[in-house]
Amino acid sequence: MDSTELELLVEIINRKLLEKQIRPLSYTEILIMQGIWHYQTYHQIAQEKGYSAGYFTNVVAPQLCQRLTELVGSRVTKKNCRVLLESYLDATCTALKTTMLKQHSVDSFPDTDQKPSPSYPSGPVPLGSSFYIENSTLSTRVYEEISKPGALVRIKAPKEMGKTSMLLRILNYAESQGYRTVSLNLEQIDSSILNELNLFLRWLCANVSRQLQIEPRLDDYWDEDIGSKVSCSLYFRKHLLEQINSPVVLVLDEVNQIFEHPQVAKDFLPMLRSWYEEAKRLLIWQKLRLIVIHSTEIYVPLELNQSPFNVGLPIQLGDFCLEQVQQLAQSYGLDWSNGEESQQLMTMVGGHPALIHMAIYYLSFEEMNLAELLKTAPTSSGIYSHHLQRHWVTLQQQLELLIAVNAVMSSTEPVQLEPIVAYKLSSMGLIKLDGNKATPFCQLYRQYFNNQQLKIDENNN
Incomplete structure (x- = not known):
């Protein structure tokens, strides 16, 4: 089963769940299904996607297996999940699967504008999706900034406000410009590493090396006499940046994870600032373009002149405005041009992008009207x-x-x-x-x- 068929499988399952008035698969449940199809362990799936292995193993996976068991009528486990679901689809969803494959096949409709059925809106919005609502002003500012030598961009917002979706587009833009890109999610780090500066900086250097496809040679540059911060900076300058002839965009996502470890934060965060400031006098550091992403405000006991969070370009992601809600509704085929429905929804959930998107997704299937959705929204039987x-x-x-x-x-x-x-x-x-x-x-x-x-x-x- 290839990735297209797996995507269709998820859509079919979600439709069946909706027919039973059960919530669709969550983002983490979909991640586990994707991992199962690629023969990954729960630990591998969690590590790759930046989650706790225990959370996937003990919480998400059992919940997913139970929900799938109720759907297919046979006990689903990790070992038999793929076989049972394929049999289920062959037995009960052949017609639906055939129809959806045609909808997704470009060759089947070469001369039409027919769009594929929308997937459940969970996690980042994929590149090329017609359901992504771009803040062109913010995106343009980021694109322009990372084109500057030695740039530093700081993106902040609460969770589920679109940081990762925006990041996908920033990385895509950087790659289109011929830049090398590295993206590290600090949620993926073991807490034992985050507790010790030397281990953390070696983790950073090793992961950047591998993503740049450069052989890690940490021991050639690490010297306990000069300390791990200087060793790390020398490694970046002498081993990484000198081997690369193009700009390097380094993304550090979920930097708020480090705030829980002040002994590491007080050394690591000023080091980032020093790299930014070094670019003003050393050409080698101008190759590096830093993007730091974190949730909301920062409360770290750092001296103001040492913190990287008062330099560079600040980007604050905000709520959807009325026009953006109307635009998203239109992309789902809803006529909300008079603004009344958009305003009613925003009165309930504000301009929260994820909550807005979820509501419009459900309404597009006409399983319920807006009044019913809003009435049940703050209850245990609602879509939220x-x-x-x-x-x-x-x-x-x-x-x-x-x-x-x-x-x-x-x-x-x-x-x-x-x-x-x-x-x-x-x-x-x-x-x-x-x-x-x-x-x-x-x-x-x-x-x-x-x-x-x-x-x-x-x-x-």
């Missing part, structure tokens, strides 16, 4: 149930955050929060900040968390 429950589980594990959320969601006025609490809730995308004063990000969160608190109060009574 998985999204909301994930936040609820996280909050229950951190009492300080739960108390703060209850205060913000139940108040009609902005609530003053401690900076670290404000940062964490903003990272989750649950609140909007004006200084340290917080308001709910949207009515969806206000209604859902108020209902959860009401249930707790009732149970306590």
Whole structure:
């Protein structure tokens, strides 16, 4: 089964789940299916995609197997998953599979503008997708900046706001310009490595070398007498940059992971700034174009003149505006030109790109109308149930955050929060900040968390 057929398999399963009024496959469930089809272990899938192996093995995989078992009527395990699903499709979905293959075949419709059926909107929007809503102003600024010698771009936003989708396009643009590209996700690092600066910098050098297809020679440059930061900088300058004749775009994604390790952060982050500043006087460093991506504001005990987060080009990803919501609806075949439907949806979920996209996806199948979707949105039976429950589980594990959320969601006025609490809730995308004063990000969160608190109060009574 090739990648096109696997994509069709996911679409067929999602349609069947929707027919049963069950939520479609999540992004992480799809990642596991892709890994199974490539004969990968759960650990390999998790490592490649930047997730915890334990999370995939103990949480996502059992949930996926249970859902597929209910769908196909036979017990699904990792070993038999592929065989059972192929048999299921051959037995019950032959007609649908044939139709969808024709829809996806360019050769079948060489003279038409027919579009493929949309996939469930989870994770980054693929390159070339008609469902990607670009902020052309921000994209143009980034493209122009990375064309400059020694550039540094800082992209920040809460999770699920489109950082990774934008990153895919930045890397594609850089490669189209003949630049070499390296993309590292710091979520992929073992915590033991993040706890020790020397191990972390060696991890960085080794991974950059491999992505640039240059033989790692760390021991030739590592010298404990000069320290790991100088060793790392020498390795980049002498071993990597001198061998490459084109600009190198180095992306460090999920840099917020390092904030939990201040002993490493206080040395690593100033080192990045030093590379940026060295480019002003040394031509060799001008080849390096840094892109640092992180969630929301940064609370790291660094001296302001040492931090890389007040230099370079800052890019803050924001919400969809009304016109962008209408544009996305149009790409799904919905006529929302009068703006009424777009405004109603935005009243509930703000301009949150992922929540907007999910709603429009469901509405495009005409399984429900907008009024029904909005009525059930903040409940456990709505389309956002998985999204909301994930936040609820996280909050229950951190009492300080739960108390703060209850205060913000139940108040009609902005609530003053401690900076670290404000940062964490903003990272989750649950609140909007004006200084340290917080308001709910949207009515969806206000209604859902108020209902959860009401249930707790009732149970306590």
